Amino acid sequence: MDYGLTAEMLARIQFAFTVSFHFIFPAFSIGTASYLAVLNGLWLWKRDPAYLKLFEYWKTIFAVTFGMGVVSGIVMSYQFGTNWSVFSERAGAVIGPLMGYEILTAFFLEAGFLGIMLFGRKRVGDTLHMVAVVVVAIGTLISATWILSVNSWMHTPAGYGIDANGNFVPEDWWAIVFNPSFPYRLVHTVLAAFLTTAFVVGAVGAFHLLRDRTNRQAQIMFSMAMWMAAIVTPMQIFAGDMHGLNTLEHQPAKIAAMEGHFESHPDGAPLILFGIPNEAEQRIEYGIEIPKLSSLILKHDLNAPLEGLDAFPEDERPPVMIPFFAFRIMVGIGFLMLGVGVWSLWARYRKTLYTNGLLHRAALVMGPSGFVAVLAGWFTTEVGRQPFTVYGLMRTSESLSPVDAPAVGASLTAFVVVYFLVFGAGVFYLLRLMKRTPMVDDDHELDKGPHRAAGINPGPAQEDTIRAGASSHGH
Amino acid sequence: MAIDLPTVWAGIIAFSVLAYVVLDGFDLGVGILFPFFPHRGDRDLMTNSIAPVWDGNETWLVMGGGGLLAAFPVVYGTVLSALYMPIILMLLGLVFRGVAFEFRWRTIRGSIWWDVGFWLGSTVAAFCQGIALGALVQGITIVDRSYAGGWWDWLTPFTILTGLAVVIGYALLGATWLNLKTTGSLQARARTLSMITGAGTLGLIGIVSLWSPFINASYFERWFAFPAAYYSAFVPLMLAGCAFALWQGLTADKHLQPFLAALGLFVISFVGIGISFYPYIVPTALTIEEAAAPDSSLQFLLVGAVVLIPVILAYTGYAYWVFRGKMDPEEGYH
Secondary structure: OOOOOOHHHHHHHHHHHHHHHHHHHHHHHHHHHHHHHHHHHHHHHHOOHHHHHHHHHHHHHHHHHHHHHHHHHHHHHHHHHHHOHHHHHHHHHHHHHHHHHHHHHHHHHHHHHHHHHHHOHHHHHHHHHHHHHHHHHHHHHHHHHHHHHHHHHHHOOOOEEEOOOOOEEEOOHHHHHOOOOHHHHHHHHHHHHHHHHHHHHHHHHHHHHHHOOOOHHHHHHHHHHHHHHHHHHHHHHHHHHHHHHHHHHHOHHHHHHHHOOOOOEOOOOOEEEEEEEEOOOOEEEEEEEEOOHHHHHHHOOOOOOEOOHHHOOHHHOOOOHHHHHHHHHHHHHHHHHHHHHHHHHHHHHOOOOOOOHHHHHHHHHOOOHHHHHHHHHHHHHHHHHOOEEEOOOEEHHHHOOOOOHHHHHHHHHHHHHHHHHHHHHHHHHHHHHHHOOOOOOOOHHHHOOOOOOOOOOOOOHHHHHHHHHHHHHHO | OOOOHHHHHHHHHHHHHHHHHHHHHHHHHHHHOHHHOOOHHHHHHHHHHHOOOHHHHHHHHHHHHHHHHHHOHHHHHHHHHHOHHHHHHHHHHHHHHHHHHHHOOOOOOOHHHHHHHHHHHHHHHHHHHHHHHHHHHHOOOEEOOEEOOOOOOOOOHHHHHHHHHHHHHHHHHHHHHHHHHOOHHHHHHHHHHHHHHHHHHHHHHHHHHHHHHHHOHHHHHHHOOOOHHHHHHHHHHHHHHHHHHHHHHHHOOOOHHHHHHHHHHHHHHHHHHHHHHOOEEEOOOEEHHHHOOOHHHHHHHHHHHHHHHHHHHHHHHHHHHHOOOOOOOOOOOO
16 A cells, blocks of 8 residues: 555655645635626626626636535645644644634635525625625635745744744744745735636637637636736736745745756856756756856846755755756746737737637637646745755654554545545536536526526536537537 | 633634534534435435535534644644544545535536435544544543554444444434425425434433443543532433423424424533543543643634634624525525
C-alpha cells in the first residue's frame, strides 16, 4: 500500500491532492458568486429577461460547484488534525482563531443565505433575494480573506511568540492577520478567481456563439467575459509582479527555485526562459537564458546581485523542479490571457466580437486555463515554502501526526477513488449544464414544472439538455 | 479576568456540536430513511425539504472542528489522530451525501445511484459520528500530549453500539422532520417510521447508559455524586417525558410536537454526556484547563463569537422561517 513512500510523503501527497481538488471549486465559485450578483442587479435594474435567464443559467452551475466546494472543504478542515496533528497543536493557537473567524464571518453567512439565493426568490421577493445574492458573494470574499491570511502567515509568520512547549502563541493579532505576504497573496488570488470565472464564462459564451452567433445571451456572456479578460489580466500581471517582489524580500530561496538559479549571481542574474533543472548536479540543462533580465525584473537594476540556492544551507532549500515548471506554466497562461483580452478589444473595435470565429475558438480553448494557472501558482508557492510548514520555523517533517504509512496510504487511496468518481461526475454534469443553450424565447423552462417556477433545480432540465444537444448535432 | 475562558470555550464548542447533532441529525436522518421510500417523487420532496438548510446545518460541524483547533489545539490533534479512520470515513460519507443534493437532478439514468450514495453517505457519516462518540466515552490513550494508542482502538462492541444508536437516533429526527414537513402517504409512512425509530432510540439510549459506567468507573461515581446526582435522578424522568410527548404527538397526529420531543431526547442525552465528561474534555486524559490554548487566542476569537453567534442564529432562524410550512407536491415548493 505504501510503495516504499514514507508517511510524511504520503501525507503531503494527500494534502496536495485534496487541497488541489478543493481549490478548483472556490476558485470558480468566488468569481461566479460576484458574477451572479452583477447579473441579478442588471435584471432588476433593466428588467431585461436576458439577464434573468443568464442568472438562472449560471445559478444552477454555481449550485453544483458550491456543493462540491463545501464537501471538499470540510475534508480540509479535518485533515489538519488527522494527518498534521503536531502542526495543529503547535500552530493552532495562532491559525485556529483565524479559521474560527472564517467560519463565523463567512461560512455561516454563505450557508445561511445560499438557500434563499437558490430557492427563495418567490418567497422573499426581489429585494431580499438580491440582498441574499450579494451576501453570498461577499461571504465568498470574506472566506478567501481569512484563509489566505492563515496561509500567508505560514509563509511569512509575524506577531507570534514561542512558549516553553515549543508552541506558537499569538502576541500581536494585527501583525498576524496582516502578515507581510497577506495583502499581495489576497489580491493575487482573488483576481485569479475572477479571471478563472471570466474565462469559463467566456468559453461558454464562445461555444454558443460558434453554434449561433445571434444568440443574445451568449453575446452578453462573451462580451462581459472579454471585458474582464482585457481589464483584469493586466492588473493581475502587475499584482503577480508585486507578489514576486514581496516573495524575494521574505522567501528568497523560493524565488531562486522559481527562477532556476542554483548559483548566486553577484553581478546581474539571467532570466532562464526554459530549461530542465537537474537537482542532483545543481544546474539547469538545455537552458535558454536572457542575460541580466532576472535582476532587472526583480531588482529593477541590470547588475544587481541575486542570491541563488547555493546561498542557503542545503537542508533549507526547496525542491526546484515543481516551482520552476509550475511558475512558467502560470506566467505563460497569464500572457495568453492577456493576448485574448487584447484581441477581444481589437475585435470589439472592429465590431467583429460576435462574429470572429477564430477568437471564439481561442476563447473556448482558454476556458479551463484559469484553473491550470491557479493550481500552477499554488504549486509554485507551496512547494517553494518547503521544507517548512511555517516558513523558517517549523519543518514539514516535524508537523506530521504520529501516523503509520499504511494508514495514510489507505486513506489517500480512498480519497483518490472517491474524488475522481464524485468530482469527475460533477465536472461531467457541469459541462452538460454549460452545453445547454441559454434561450429566452424558449421560456418553457421558467414556467413548466414545480421546481422551475423560481428557477430552482431544473431537475428534468436533463431532458432539455439532451434534446438541445441532439438538435445541435443536426446542424 | 473574572470569566474562565477555557470553560466558556468548552461551552461554545459543546453548543456547536449539539447544534450540529440536532440540525444535521435530521437531514442525515432523512438520508438514512431513503430506502423506505421507493417512489422517486417522495425522495424528491424529502431532499427538497432539506435542500435550503443542509449547508448551514453542516457548517456547525466545521465550527466544532474549527473551534477545537483554535481553543483546544491539543484535543484537535490527538482526538483526530486517534479517530483517524472513522473521521476519514465520515468525511467521505459527507462528500457523497453533499453532492447528491444537486447531482440527483442532473441525470435520469444515474439518479438512482446518487440516491444510493445519499443513503449510504448519510448512514456512514452518522455511524462514524456515533463511533467517534463511543470512542471518546471509552477513553483515548494520550501520553505527553500526543496520541499513544493503536489504530483500531476505536473499534469495540461499545463503539459499534453507539454508532448504531446515532444512526437510529438520526433516523428518528429525520422521520419526525418529515412528519412535520410533508402530507399524505409520505407523512403517514414517516409517522410509522417515527414510532419504530423512537422505540429503537429509547432502547439504545438505555443500553448505552447502563453500559457506560462499566467502561469507566469515573462515570459511575460522577452520576451518583453531588451535584450531578440531582440531574441524574431527573434524566430518566425527562427522557420518559419526551418519550411520552413523542408517542402522544404521533398518535394524536400532531406535526411539530414529535419533532420537538425527538430534539428533546437528543438535548437531554447530550447534557448527560457533558456531565460525564466535565471537567475533562477528553475523558480522564485531558481536562478543559490543561488542553486550552493561551488566553490571547481564546479572547481574540471570543469577541467574534459573542457578537456573531447570536447574529448567525438570527439569520439561520430567518432562513428556516422563509422555508416554513408543508411541502406541496402539486405546486412545488421552491
